[in-house]
Amino acid sequence: MKDLIKDIESRFKTSDYIQKLDHLAFITVEKEQAISLVTYLRDYRKYAGLTLLTAVDWLEDGVFQLTYLLNNPTDYTEIGVRVMIDRDNATMESSHHLWENMMTYQRELREMFGIDFPGSPRIEEDFILEGWDNMPPYRRDFDTKKYAEETYFPRPGRESNDPATYMKSKMYPND
């Protein structure tokens, strides 16, 4: 895979190359060149299969990381193409024309992360959630436990004690 990475690095603005396993590498590419790189890999480097497309929310850095994981059906290697996109203006070029199943991933990302892919088919339709009017739930700043407790009110009547605090209150309350 080393040759491939050299080739990519010479053609595209990439960084942060990691060879995770023998058959698995990750590389970061600039947002503008992402789709060209993915297309290049698909058409010229035999990475014809899309294993997955997903996002990681780096809330602290204010970016979403999109990972296009492609696989090569001939030598069974995989390459993960990372793209950092701005969290406040989460829009990415759609690549539904490359793979038939890409639009499903893009619909999910749109719904769960709020990342828009203009032009992707059925992108506006609900995918998993129905009637969701809150923040996209996979974003890091969405607190699922708080939401669940407020919305679905767990059964009351339970309370717990911390051993150290309880022992303090019973054994040496004044110290």
Added chain:
Amino acid sequence: MEKDMNKHKFEDLDVDKFLAPENEKRSVLAPDGSIVEVDPLKDYFCQDRPEVQKPRSGPVENFLNWARAESLWVLGFGTGCGSIEIPPLTTPRFDMFRYGVQMRATPRQSNVFVISGYLSVKTLKRAIRAYEQMPSPKYIIALGSCTINGGMYYDSYNTINRLDAYMPVDVYIAGCMPRPEALLAGFAKLKELIKAGKAEKANEYAENFDWYKTNQKKIIKDWNMPDFNW
């Protein structure tokens, strides 16, 4: 969550926000050329509230209760992971048919609704609808811990914690996942209740209909059905 909260706040609900296009009011050109106004929410759905049908007493009712208990028709709606343990019950190892429990494919012909585990909000909407379509007397068996207090998914934004706030439950079965035997024990318990005339949760649902509906609509924002679609 007091049950005397028997008032219905319609103004809270922003029905239009999620109304599906096919449920919008529209005018339709009939084959004869006339124009017909259609309001699907009124025209396509049943508008009656469920009624309380007081159980009678006496030997006849006892006999009927016995028959109801011995002929449990279960709706084949696997709402959660618990549905994986339904097929073993219909197959040789456990064979629930010998206890008079049978599967039905349509809610209209079912008496027992096995809520098999967690309910996502999206499924809850369908489950309520299926439940309301079932003929009374009808029973709900809540299978698994998730129906009792959220179970594994207590902190999930998409699954309910307590089933009893949305649907009246007759029998709970703890477990994750409960063995098929536990489900059989649940059926046995339900039979016991029916024979004793204590399984009247369908009437409880009708009595506290507004309370249940308020709870349901609090979380099902995309209601998209008339209130009384029973």
Added chain:
Amino acid sequence: MDLKKLFQMNPDRSLYPEMGEDGKPIIDLSSHKFLKIWQGPQHPGITGNMSLELTVSGDEIVESKTHVGYLHRGFEKLMERRKFIQCFPTCIRMCVAEPDPNEYILAAAIEDLAGIEVPETAQWLRTLALEMARLQILLRSVPGQGGTFALGLGYQWGNYIRDLILDRFEELTGGRVYHMYIIPGGVRGLLPDGFKKRMEENLKLVDEFVINIDNLMYNNSVFKQRAKGLAVIPKDWIDTYGVYGPTARAAGVMRDVRKTHPYLKYAELDFEPFTTTESDVYARSRVRWHDLQTTVDLIRQIMAKMPDGGEIRAETPNVLHWRIPKGETYQKCESSRGEYGMYMVTDGSDKPRRVNLKGPSYTHANALLDKLLINANIADTAAIMVSLATCPPEIER
């Protein structure tokens, strides 16, 4: 009058329904020629809790849209607020029918990122658990294909033997459906006494079942009539639609992680996954039938080769505050449905930053199913779904 055309069994439908420029069928619902039917979620012909929005013209489907989300629990979100060890019970429930690959890919991802080497015995036991899981699900899904055509008998037989395999699971792991056996770092117990003997007895039943189901289903004229030629997946769809596992092997493309990226002890085992080229429902079902035999053979090989005792778990940091350095990985294994993978990102804290599970159903049940159902008869929907082995909880997680 073209008599030949009149008596043609399967009329040429390649131009019907008419497709628009965007690849969507042109459908005018107000023409009264089309009917919209929702199949599921409450429908016996749906594999699990999902639904299909079918537009039919007569008995023929002209457009299909998969709707999922009925089983969405937000695992990936929940795991972001659980410690690594706490992800372990959570992760299993992603695909209920075959829980062990879930356990394995989580453990593999954590071990890969934390740099933990799993002991030899534990690796053998993991291989055994994975193959047993494949066996139990194939005992359901092989005759299940007949079930979609209303041949419920094989399903009854298969499910009985599956229950016996689940008994073995209960002995080995303590759980019937949720085994929670492949824990990060190792496994949770050695083989109990007499396990191999009881397993061998069950495997004999499976051998018998393999012959019986061959007689009942695969040599059944009606089954052949219905399944052959149904929902053919051309070879060039494999990559564009993302087709995995037995479904791809039925189209003549070798897709089996056990062979392409041997994990655990698969490199030491002797097996050859079955491939064929017909690529219809019958071929896919037949591939699974061959897989069933392969699995039985593999379990026998594993039980013969595995050591009797040994360490079952590698030493890990205290699980209550286990931190894993920043990194990302993609780990996969072969489930009965195909490549089952997990993409995990860690940020150095004691909880995963992001977990993404990718099951074959994600592509099979969405893009591929929507495409295959066009021009299919409404009666064949369930059969096509089952032949793609869709498992809704792994789509929406």
Added chain:
Amino acid sequence: MDYSITKFLWTLLGLFIVLNWGMLMSSTMRRIGARVAGRYGIPWYQPWIDLVKLYSLRTHLTHGTMFYIGPVFRLMGGVGIFLFLPMVYGNPHWSNYSFSGDLVLILYFQFFGMLGMALGAGEGGQPFSAIGISRGLSQFATIEVPMTLAVISIAIQYQTLSISDIVAAQQGGFMTWTLWTNPLATGAAMLSLLGAFGHSPFNLVKAPNEIPIGPPTEYHGTFLGVLRTNGAILHVAEAALFMNLFFGGAGSWFELIIKTFLIYFWSVFVGTVFPRFRIEQSVRWFLKVPTILGILAIIIFL
């Protein structure tokens, strides 16, 4: 013909016996099917309990007048066949209202129930009901073809349209049954019988995992009770019809029970081990072998 009240009461008694036998037969068949699968199956008395339960449900909601009438029509179909069918040969009490042209009437009644069902289920508004009905009607039309051909064949053979006469013509021993005297017609009829009883591979009407569960999707409670009552009667009546036409009739209730059981078992025997056809496959199937057999049966006797 005897129209006395006594006759009517005997017929009612016969109906009662047929109803109960029908239910026992259905539970027995299910138990046999369960045995092949390796389990016990429902208790033999389960159909009675189910029936009591169905009639005792508290909710009855209707989608309109035809929704009410549908099950009644369906019941009329079953009872109609029974009424004009001689059950036990040579016994005036059990010959019901059989008359010289009853064969034609019975063929009509066979279709009558299906039509009634179509009207009622259509009113239910369920798209699956509609699909089930269209399947049912098209399949039944093709079932009728070999069936009618076979009936015509034996009508020509025995030169009568009276079932009693046909039964009478078969008396005189095992070898005088139509089964032996007209095997082609019997074959055509027995194959079409597979469709009439609605077991696999011809159970397309109710097809649970395709169109759950077809026409009766919306039916519940008493309506469903009526449908199931009809089912029990219809199965025995149809089996008795075939028994009368091809298997020498019955000299006693015992003989009737044995023969109807075996005839019904034939459809179970096939249905247990075969999957279901698609509708066009089913239609084509009936129009091939059974129809050809039926045509041959007629040609032979022409």
Added chain:
Amino acid sequence: MNIKDVLSPFTAWKRVARDPVTVKDPFNDRPGADRYRGFHKNDVEACIGCGTCEDICENEAIDLVPFKDPISGDSGLRPSIDYGRCCWCALCVDVCTTNSLTLSNEYTWVATDPDEFIFTPGVDKKDWDENEKGWKKPEGNYEFYGLKRVEMEHLHPEERSDSFIEMVKGYSKEQAQKEADRCVECGICTATCPAHMGIPEYIKAIRNDDIEEGLRVLYETNPLPEICGRICTHKCESVCSIGHKGDPLSIRWLKRYIADQVPSDKYKDILDTNEIENNDKKIAIIGAGPSGLTAAHYLVKMGYSVTIFEQFEAAGGMMRYGIPEYRLPYESIDKDINYILSLGVDIKYNTRIGADITLDQLGKDFDAVFSGTGLHLGRSTGIPGSDNEHVYYSTDYLRKITAGEEIEVAESIVVIGGGNVAMDITRSLARMQKVKYGKANIIATSLEKEDVMPADREEVVEAREEGAIINPGWAPQSIEIKDGVPTGLHVVECNSLFDETGRFNPQCSMDVKEFWPGVQIIESIGQGMDLSYISEEFKENMAFSPRGRVETNDYFQTGVKWFFMGGDIIEGPDVIHGIANGHKAAIGIDNFIQGIDFKAAK
């Protein structure tokens, strides 16, 4: 169409004659497997309520509910399980520190009331409590946390047996983090620690490699971490929940690790004590021992002007004069003490209360007085011959060693006593013998048998490694004197120390005798207090227990309101009690001066 394809399915009918394979009585015929994960069982007697089960439960299904009053090492809480949450993963069983929590193989629980599914296993009786089968923690090397302690490196016995160099090397960062990783953060140790230190918190700080936070946690309750980290009696380790099935955590070494990592010049920055607001109240402290120093530290941090009166020429009290250097180097003592002094504490060395200045005078000059004078007097066994001049008290000897005075070291020595002080003197003298004679010839004995010896186990082991003979379980009878010089000690076997009522009443077998030769006898059977500085009229206002101990209230206030006492004279003897007393007395003094009401002296 192939005719075979029509006929072969009918072969299925051959099964019709077979018996069904159904489980006949599903409720009884098929109990859960041996390892089945069913409902919880808990051995409430073995359970200590540590709450690790609650911590690991990803479903928040487990609550800790009160079961009994807490005692040292048992929080008195027991897990209560909500089966509306439980997912039967049994991680709680695997993580249980006492192995008390198990699962039964019972799996059926059906109820009509959803609130019924909460229960406390072992407390609420259930059908399956007697069920032997079910999930237990897997055997073998299956542990969720390390059970083996990270070995502390010691000087090799041969290296240390002739020198007073500190023998414990201390943890490296990796070792400390590995050891800290074993902690399950239950917090049970906190109650047992007399000073109630935030043990889990500072261990967590080590794990997070946040030494500064660790130091801050230490100084919340303990201003002598360097000292405590070396010589604390670590009662916390005896109740450590990990200790129930493995080695307890080395809490003491971890504390030392934190203190060792921080150079003394950074203390003020880390602890934010560069600027302290002063008020005009003055406090006098008698004795610069652990309790006095602790009280001084907290009082000075509260803004008081503190003056310590110390009778010797260096601060530290017993820590300096009672503990040999190989266990507690003087640099470590100085590091802690210098920090406290640097906060503005005034110390007057060589000033003895009663002799140089009276207590009454202190009371007049200062707003409050704290006394932590400790136990300095040796105690005699009183056996025949113990009044010989070659029979010494260990306290005197240890002090002399520290002060560098010339002392007599005989060729053969017998030590009477089995406590830590006895071990200290034994090991010190063994070293000196080694230097002087080339080999150690010293024997120590105690009334208690080896398993109940009061000395720390490791002290005994190390003493033996260094060549001393430790022979416990003997009662000294008499010292044989020949020509005014002891020749040895007569002992008889001692079988038990206490009678049924718990009173001290040693039972000896007089016929099992031993004679241990030794020309020098050291008595080390405890120490006494010297309260001579308190005048008789003063004492009238104070309360004393029947056994002669001063009685104080919870804040160590004596009957004389401005006079507080603490340390070994009240509780102990050990360092950590002194620290605890000092801290609490400081709070008490603060309250007293500010006029906040607290419970008056008993």
